[in-house]
Amino acid sequence: MTYLVGYGPRNHDRSAVELACQLALSEPQPVHVVSVVPQGWMTPAASGTDREYQAWAEQEGQTATAQARADLAEHPAVEASAGWVSARSVPQALLDEAERQEAWMLVVGSSEDAEPGRIRLSSKTDRLVHSATIPVAVAPRGYRSNAPVARVTVGFRDDDESWSLLEKTAEICRRTNARLRLVTFVVNPSRRPVTAPISHSETQVIKIWSSHAAAALKKAEEYLAGQGFTGEKLQRQLVEGEDWATAVQGLDWADGDILVVGSSATHLVSRVFLGSSAAKILRNAPVPTVIVPGMAIGA
Structure with a gap:
């Protein structure tokens, strides 16, 4: 390997x-x-x-x-x-x-x-x-670091692809002995969340989605706790922003951080096809980003 x-x-x-x-x-x-x-x-x-x-x-x-x-x-x-x-x-x-x-x-x-x-x-x-x-x-342009991988941040949407990505991210953390940070981005450029399949733009809808996202994050946290990610090994965070740059940069980033995003599993083969959210996160990421192939349909 x-x-x-x-x-x-x-x-x-x-x-x-x-x-x-x-x-x-x-x-x-x-x-x-x-x-x-x-x-x-x-x-x-x-x-x-x-x-x-x-x-x-x-x-x-x-x-x-x-x-x-x-x-x-x-x-x-x-x-x-x-x-x-x-x-x-x-x-x-x-x-x-x-x-x-x-x-x-x-x-x-x-x-x-x-x-x-x-x-x-x-x-x-x-x-x-x-x-x-x-x-x-x-790697970002001009990337340099003397620090080992200390923390892995993964974007979570509470769908089948995200749960599959969570498993793969946990494995990366185990292999590198890194902490895991679980994040859901709620981006609201037109008063609606880009990451959610909701077409309404009312403020109340945003609040409901944020509440559901927070509950999903807690559920994922409980699952990861059962996989040995407890205490300082695991962090969860809900990040809101008016655009993707604001949301991604709203996280604290440090030397030794890497980001993991998943592909869109809309194809019959297990390959990387970036969805719109992953592509926007990638463009605004200030740290190295690992793109993980998604779960094939029917797998």
Whole structure:
């Protein structure tokens, strides 16, 4: 079992390596960094241009590998390695490598145009996230941390997918010896909760939904207490805000925090399809976020 890190050639942000090493210190597993370079057409009789292109791609792979090894050298306590592969599709190459390495988590960085300290998926990582069958951890742009994973925050909606996500989050906490924080977001940009299937906008409806959400959180807390999460190991919180940025930033965040969100289980396969709430949480998250595939229909 490994943490597989996607590392782009000419990468100027080592945030994914930093996050993977942080996770590895909390749940000791090897870290393997892989860079994907373009693959030539592999014609039987390669022309001079084809050979030049192949040589350029190999040089890119060697350069990226050397840079990744230099980044990994900053974490001598972590068992780590780096390499490169050539492929037509970066997301598919990473998924194939994850299967070959028996990775239990993929780790990627944010897009180069993300604001420092924020998460934004590039087109390639977006395709990767939506095809993955294992958790995908996304580091904020420029992420650095010397702290182990101390607390895992999970968004809870009291539906089948949320209960499945709760089980998976509890397992992450056990593996990393982290505290678990259970949160329900009530976002009210037009005086109605985005996370609830309620179309009314009256204040009374918001109060009723908040009351139901609080009761659901208590029920989840009682369940987790039965799983060994008691005392300081467990915290629950209901957060309200006029928009997603206000709600997410309304939580106290600290070094050593990670956030877990789940996928929408509207597809027949157990893969990651971000619902609107998870996508909005992801965009506003100030800490590394792990996206967990949802429960397949009929599973």
